[in-house]
Amino acid sequence: xxxxxxxxxxxxxxxxxxxxxxxxxxxxxxxxxxxxxxxxxxxxxxxxxxxxxxxxxxxxxxxxxxxxxxxxxxxxxxxxxxxxxxxxxxxxxxxxxxxxxxxxxxxxxxxxxxxxxxxxxxxxxxxxxxxxxxxxxxxxxxxxxxxxxxxxxxxxxxxxxxxxxxxxxxxxxxxxxxxxxxxxxxxxxxxxxxxxxxxxxxxxxxxxxxxxxxxxxxxxxxxxxxxxxxxxxxxxxxxxxxxxxxxxxxxxxxxxxxxxxxxxxxxxxxxxxxxxxxxxxxxxxxxxxxxxxxxxxxxxxxxxxxxxxxxxxxxxxxxxxxxxxxxxxxxxxxxxxxxxxxxxxxxxxxxxxxxx
Amino acid sequence: xxxxxxxxxxxxxxxxxxxxxxxxxxxxxxxxxxxxxxxxxxxxxxxxxxxxxxxxxxxxxxxxxxxxxxxxxxxxxxxxxxxxxxxxxxxxxxxxxxxxxxxxxxxxxxxxxxxxxxxxxxxxxxxxxxxxxxxxxxxxxxxxxxxxxxxxxxxxxxxxxxxxxxxxxxxxxxxxxxxxxxxxxxxxxxxxxxxxxxxxxxxxxxxxxxxxxxxxxxxxxxxxxxxxxxxxxxxxxxxxxxxxxxxxxxxxxxxxxxxxxxxxxxxxxxxxxx
Numbered sequence: 148x149x150x151x152x153x154x155x156x157x158x159x160x161x162x163x164x165x166x167x168x169x170x171x172x173x174x175x176x177x178x179x180x181x182x183x184x185x186x187x188x189x190x191x192x193x194x195x196x197x198x199x200x201x202x203x204x205x206x207x208x209x210x211x212x213x214x215x216x217x218x219x220x221x222x223x224x225x226x227x228x229x230x231x232x233x234x235x236x237x238x239x240x241x242x243x244x245x246x247x248x249x250x251x252x253x254x255x256x257x258x259x260x261x262x263x264x265x266x267x268x269x270x271x272x273x274x275x276x277x278x279x280x281x282x283x284x285x286x287x288x289x290x291x292x293x294x295x296x297x298x299x300x301x302x303x304x305x306x307x308x309x310x311x312x313x314x315x316x317x318x319x320x321x322x323x324x325x326x327x328x329x330x331x332x333x334x335x336x337x338x339x340x341x342x343x344x345x346x347x348x349x350x351x352x353x354x355x356x357x358x359x360x361x362x363x364x365x366x367x368x369x370x371x372x373x374x375x376x377x378x379x380x381x382x383x384x385x386x387x388x389x390x391x392x393x394x395x396x397x398x399x400x401x402x403x404x405x406x407x408x409x410x411x412x413x414x415x416x417x418x419x420x421x422x423x424x425x426x427x428x429x430x431x432x433x434x435x436x437x438x439x440x441x442x443x444x445x446x447x448x449x450x451x452x453x454x455x456x457x458x459x460x461x462x463x464x465x466x467x468x469x470x471x472x473x474x475x476x477x478x479x480x481x482x483x484x485x486x487x488x489x490x491x492x493x494x495x496x497x498x499x500x501x502x503x
Numbered sequence: 504x505x506x507x508x509x510x511x512x513x514x515x516x517x518x519x520x521x522x523x524x525x526x527x528x529x530x531x532x533x534x535x536x537x538x539x540x541x542x543x544x545x546x547x548x549x550x551x552x553x554x555x556x557x558x559x560x561x562x563x564x565x566x567x568x569x570x571x572x573x574x575x576x577x578x579x580x581x582x583x584x585x586x587x588x589x590x591x592x593x594x595x596x597x598x599x600x601x602x603x604x605x606x607x608x609x610x611x612x613x614x615x616x617x618x619x620x621x622x623x624x625x626x627x628x629x630x631x632x633x634x635x636x637x638x639x640x641x642x643x644x645x646x647x648x649x650x651x652x653x654x655x656x657x658x659x660x661x662x663x664x665x666x667x668x669x670x671x672x673x674x675x676x677x678x679x680x681x682x683x684x685x686x687x688x689x690x691x692x693x694x695x696x697x698x699x700x701x702x703x704x705x706x707x708x709x710x711x712x713x714x715x716x717x718x719x720x721x722x723x724x725x726x727x728x729x730x731x732x733x734x735x736x737x738x739x740x741x742x743x744x745x746x747x748x749x750x751x752x753x754x755x756x757x758x759x760x761x762x763x764x765x766x767x768x769x770x771x772x773x774x775x776x777x
Contacts, residue, residue, distance in 0.1 A: 218740050315640065321726060323741060362643040362725025367618070376623050376642070486542040486743065493742045498559050501566075501729050 184209045184424035187220060187231040189411070194444035201431050207424040224249055224416050232419045233428065238273040238410045241280050242483035250279045251415045257426040260433025260451075268450035271410065271480055280412035281429055284447035286384035287470065287478060288325050288407040290400045291391075296378035304402045305333045308379065313359045318372070318380040321365045323496035324481060324489075325407060326353065329381060332405045338479045341488045350495040354502045363500055372397060383409070384468055388446030391467075399467040401474055408478035410450070531756065537749035550750035560734070564754070567730040570649065571713035577653045578709050579702065582660035586701075589661070590668045599665065606658045614722045617651050618642065621723075643725030651723045652716060660705035667701025668694075703766040711759050731755060 186193075190213040198209045212231070214220040217240040223229055225247065236244060244250050255261065264282060274280045292302050296316075301307060308317055319326050328338035330349040340346065361377050368380050373393035382390075387399040413432070415425055431437055438454035448468050449455055455463060463469065470478075484492070541547045554560045589598050605613065620626045621641040628638040641647050671694065679689040717732030726733070731751050738748030 216740060218743060222743075318725075321721065323737075361640075362727065364721060364725055367722060370618075371622070374622055374624060490542070490742045490744055490747075493737055494559070497729070497734065497737065500726050500733075501559060501562060 181421065182207050182424070184421055184428055185230050185232045186211050186428075187224075187229075187234040187416075188213055189235060190215060192235065192411075192445060194441045196444075197432075197437055197441055200437070201428065204431065205424075205427045207421075207427060209428070221247075221249075224418060227418070229418050230420055231416050232421050232425050233413055234416050235283055235411050235413060238271065238412065239481045239483040241412055241414060242273045244414065244416070245274065245279055246483075249417050251417060251419060252278050253281065253415065253429075254426070257430075258433070259430045263433055263435055263438070263451050263453040265450055265452040265455075267475070268410070272482060273410075273480065274412075280414045281433070282450040283411045283413050283432075284385070284442070284445065285408065285410045285450050286447050286468075287401045287409070288329065288381070288383055289387065289402065289467075291372055291380040291382055291387045291397055292400070293372070293375060293378045293394070293396050294398060295375070295396050299398065299400075302379065302400060304404060305329055308359060308381070309333075309356055310359075313379060315359065315361050316378050317356075317359050318361055318368050318377045318382075319363045320368060320380075320382045320386070321363045323493045325383075326363075326381070326499075327492050327496050328407055328479075328481075330356075332402070338405075338407060339482045339484065341484060343491060346491055346495050350499050353496075353499040357499070357502050369393070385445070385447045388468060392446065401467070401470045401478075403474050403477065405477040405479060408475070408480050410480070534749045534752045534756070537745050538753050540746045542744055542746065547746075550746050553747065554750055554754065560751070563729055563731055563734060566728065567714050567732075568758070570652075570716075570728060570730060571710050573649055574652045574656060574713045575706055575710045577649065578656045578660045579705065581653070582657055582664055582705065583702065585657075586661045586664040586668055589665060599662075602658055602661050605655075610655060611718065611722075613655060614651065614719055617647075617654075617723060621647055642723065643727055645724070645728060648719060648724035648728050652713060652719055655719075656709045656713065659708040663704035663708065664698060664701040667698040667704075671697050706766050707763060710762055714758060715755055 184207050186209050188211055192213075193211070198211070202208050214223070217237050220234060220236060221240060221244060224231065224234065224244070241250070258281070268282050268285055269277055290302050290305075290308070292299070297313075301310070301312075327346065327349050330352045331338050331340060331345070334345070334348060334352060336345050336349070362371075364371070366386075368382055369386055369390050371377055372380050372390045375394070375396075380390075384399060384401070387397075391397050391399060413429060419425060432441070433451060435451060435453035435457055438449050438451040439457040442449035442451075442454060442458060443462070446468075449458075455469070538550055539546055539548065541549055585602070589595055589602070592598050618625075622628070623638055625641075627641055632638055675693050675697065676689060679693045684692065714730070715732035715735065716730060717736050720726060720728045720730055720733055731754070735748045735751050735755075738744045738751070
């Protein structure tokens with residue numbers, strides 16, 4: 148009994164000490180008070196040096212909280228009780244949040260860096276006139292291959308994945324919209340189709356890919372590809388950039404016939420409170436020098452034209468991550484589909500996963 | 504006097520009652536409530552009719568039950584002898600601690616460790632290459648999924664069985680021997696029936712969580728094994744169809760009740776804490 152009691156007291160003392168230390172640490176870094184900005188971002192999706200620089204230049208301290216899916220972020224902002232000043236949803240989620248009245252319009256008169264952006268990444272269907280969103284990064288969906296096991300000429304198109312020589316060799320990213328979308332491209336259909344028959348055909352087409360599919364996994368794909376576990380993967384360009392950094396035999400291809408073009412965007416949710424900090428941050432991040440630094444750190448493609456010009460030539464001309472105009476013209480942006488259509492995509496996709 | 508004690512007992516019950524209401528009854532009631540709503544927040548029985556009319560969901564349920572059954576079976580086959588021999592050992596508390604030790608480690612970490620062991624360049628394949636078989640595809644197979652799930656569940660099966668063996672009065676075993684029963688007869692007629700409550704508790708502790716494993720199906724099974732857990736995750740996180748996700752949740756709760764009734768203890772005896 149005595150030992151139990153001292154154990155409990157000990158535990159409480161440790162907890163108290165930890166709470167005190169973390170609080171005093173927070174105080175010294177100045178996260179309480181009005182000179183703050185609460186940023187709700189994907190994990191490891193901003194160069195931490197930029198946050199320090201921002202604080203030095205403007206005096207605003209940035210609190211970063213992270214999420215791992217658009218849906219999780221949506222749920223948290225929608226349920227309230229949070230005080231995020233800026234969030235970073237993907238394009239379809241921008242329209243969804245817009246419809247749910249969770250966003251506040253951008254005050255363009257307070258934005259100084261708008262002219263730095265490449266026109267072709269503005270005014271997209273998910274947010275016409277960019278009333279609510281400022282593009283942060285863009286990217287594609289493509290094929291990652293290992294040149295030790297696969298020749299570049301063998302995987303230039305989606306259809307190549309169906310080749311019988313790739314039996315049990317492909318890893319797919321576990322995302323209904325992207326994998327169904329890939330299948331739709333090979334059927335020469337829109338990645339935003341709402342026709343149940345077309346989606347059924349896309350599932351049938353995927354079922355014929357099943358013998359080639361080694362696994363349907365998520366973030367772990369990066370680790371597997373770096374460790375040579377599989378020669379081929381279908382994944383997003385951002386993930387691919389990290390893989391390429393970890394294994395020099397890996398390469399990334401965006402099939403010319405079409406693929407997804409995605410955007411992550413900075414938006415102001417309804418929960419925002421610190422407007423001066425928000426606009427200071429948006430302007431800071433659209434400065435070419437800072438955007439370029441961020442792009443080099445993250446490895447994704449920046450929509451900031453002037454920032455791109457500042458990147459090293461080897462990055463700028465990298466066909467893998469800044470594809471040529473012809474390829475870009477064939478890329479499709481996901482539209483926010485009605486919930487019952489999203490459900491249809493997922494049901495068909497689930498059936499494909501059950502198939503193998 | 505009696506009335507006072509009665510009121511006291513009633514007062515003592517308040518914290519437990521509140522706990523049950525808030526953390527057991529309310530969540531279950533919410534899940535059941537949610538399961539009657541469609542995407543547009545209209546009341547409907549459609550989720551249930553979708554479930555029972557969809558070959559996909561029924562097949563998935565079959566899959567879940569089948570894999571949970573296999574996992575429970577293998578866990579049981581390994582755990583019973585282990586618990587039995589553990590009980591005969593000299594420093595049994597120490598050995599028991601070693602069995603429990605892996606449960607202190609987060610399940611995700613264990614899964615990642617197995618990824619390292621089973622991968623193409625992993626330990627298992629290095630061994631296979633060493634003995635001349637050559638590297639095999641181990642990850643993303645049904646066998647590796649069952650192996651890892653069994654490994655993770657084993658402590659939860661060993662503990663209740665061990666406890667029930669511990670509770671067994673050795674006088675019964677001695678009496679059985681004295682009366683001329685063989686070892687096998689003693690085991691079959693005396694030891695096993697008397698330790699059955701432990702096995703039942705173990706089955707409950709293993710079968711029910713196995714029904715809805717979802718991280719392992721992706722990490723180790725590469726989504727080649729799809730269980731109801733996968734579907735629930737997808738409905739709550741991707742399609743945001745909480746109604747359908749809750750419906751599957753209700754089905755799992757019903758499955759749980761069935762398992763509890765089938766393995767339920769009629770006499771509330773048998774020291775098998777869970």
